[in-house]
Amino acid sequence: MPADVPELAREREFLAEARFQLGRMRERVAALDGRYAGDPVSAEVLEAALARRMEQLTDDPEIPLFFGRIDVEENAETFHIGRRHVSDPDGEPMVVDWRAPVSTPFYRATPKEPMGITARRRYGFARGHLTGFEDEPLVRADPAADGADHTTAHSEILESEIERPRTGPMRDIVATIQPEQDVIVRMPLERTLVVQGAPGTGKTAVGLHRAAYLLYAHREQLTRRGVLVVGPNKSFLRYIRDVLPALGEIHATQATIEELVSTHAPVRGTEPADVATLKGDGRMAAVLRRAVWSHVATPQETLVLPRGSFRWRVPAYEAREAIEQIRAREVRYALGGAQLRHALAHRVLVQIEETGDALDDRAWDVLARTKPVRDYAAAVWPAVDPRRLLFRLFTDAGLLAECAEGILSESERLLLAWDRPPRTAGSARWTTADAVLLDELADLLDRTESLAHIVVDEAQDLSAMMLRALGRRAATGSLTVLGDLAQATTPWASSDWSDVLGHLAKPDGHVEQLTAGFRVPASVIDLAARLLPSIAPGLEPPTAVRRARGRLTITTAPLDDVLVGVPGLEGSVGLIVPDAAVPSVRRTLTAVGLTFAVVGEQDDERSAPEAPGPDGHADDSSEFDAHLDLVPASLAKGLEFDHVVLHDPAGIVAAEPSHATGLRRLYVCLTRAVTSLVVRHEDDLPAELGPVASA
């Protein structure tokens, strides 16, 4: 960094002034009062908007108010770029929001394509204090040179940001978003995107920054219609939950797929992988559709509606005609039922009018609500309850055979039938896959409301039916789909992104790739990549951008010995173990006197408040604030630690339903390390890792 002391002093003054102006902006908002709005509803809306604005203008002295600057060629103007907009009393911008179009060159300009700027400046900060800056001129040395470099110059600030030790939950990358990432972040809202990338290429980070960008660029539409971030489990959601608020965005909901669908029934059951896989198969959608529509009967009787001294009649053939017309409209089932009542009532209305009585729309509604019309419609177009219908499908072989004819084989139908059927739909222990089917049924009955945008992380693990559940929640919106086919660990996972887009009902969506690896050091990538030919032929490992090659140790030493050095390690430490080994490893950790948190334990504690607390040594702070985390292998996905101790790789592979998914789980666990990885084993390492020398 240059030791340009006067310039550094000027920048510090500018920072102090920007902070002062931010305080002034906040005071001005604080002085506004929502109570002076015209009516109570507007007052409430205004109060909420003011509270949000106050929150956005809060100055956290630890967070730099700006992190970059660009010098614009045209009018020699400079723009400081930060997390939020700050203006002076004349309304002139002092700091521009990183998401504003004017900031784009900060992220994308290269000497070959300077995008109208002459220089880029990056700032170094320590705990909110400006410590230095680094200038990168963006003037091409030789404009005639063809094939000039598209890359940006080496930056120490960028490098130290990437190398910074990981502590606590995930943080934003707004100061160092890379050009290929920025292209994804700023893609138009209408576009559904899949971002395929190897471990640590920044997919999660990019997805969250895209959500923040879209909330900025389409504020009104997105806050009104909603943004949802879907993650694989609750501990992962806790890991990422601070990123959007740090970017000033609090209007996105986070949920697991299970949380989304469990509104239909609490998920209390589990089932064998083959059953869950079949329930997640896209063909189930056709089975359920048939099951719902099989309720519509063919009217055989005349509808008789007494009114005053008259008895109006709708013959069965007219009711059949009405049903055919409604079915041709392909409306949702419940709406179809309402339309049938109105169609029947309309036929009565016409007869009444023919007698010279003039009736209006209200009378039509009244007729549609009369008991004879309701009863008649309910008999031929009965109400359907999703839980009861699914219960019948799993207990009534005849009904299932009828609905699955030509779709599922006999052996598949047998697989769906409950071994020990519950007595009623209410007492059934529904599984996640069942809840997803209930969600599909609910949508066949009534259209699911669509959000404006959904970011789905670890999407490779979702079944076709889960993807459909998300797709319908973005039916009039779009999605950002993040994933890595090599990390697919569910038996129902997809092996092709175009299939995923098909199930989401977004066949026009397109796939982007990220290849630069910001997490995993080269030595660890080299080991993990040995699995790729077996688990995802055709996919490439990431290209490590970390300067250090990292430390890789493979050892058969006792776990106690491996743990000796843990307290002295800088940054976070993750001890990843097979799920079944958590209790025994926990005892080991307690015996050696280490303080630790167990990833996922907060969920267990919440679901079982009576459960005895951790055995004296577990850290009661949030799992990602602990120095050492004990991580069940099934929850490692998406997380990262400076140092990883991977205990019993063969056990991790063996715990999965198939060897292929076991190897993918191992690939996930191997790629969580930022600085060092210790693989500790007693049993032979999986052959696919090839020959390795154990210490």
Ligand SMILES: Nc1ncnc2c1ncn2[C@@H]1O[C@H](COP(=O)(O)OP(=O)(O)OP(=O)(O)O)[C@@H](O)[C@H]1O
């Ligand atoms: N442009 C960047 N600048 C600095 N750090 C970055 C950048 N992009 C990604 N990172 C860091 O790299 C790490 C990995 O990012 P992230 O978790 O988003 O990757 P991922 O592709 O989702 O990984 P996985 O497939 O393992 O879930 C994070 O610590 C993130 O902050």
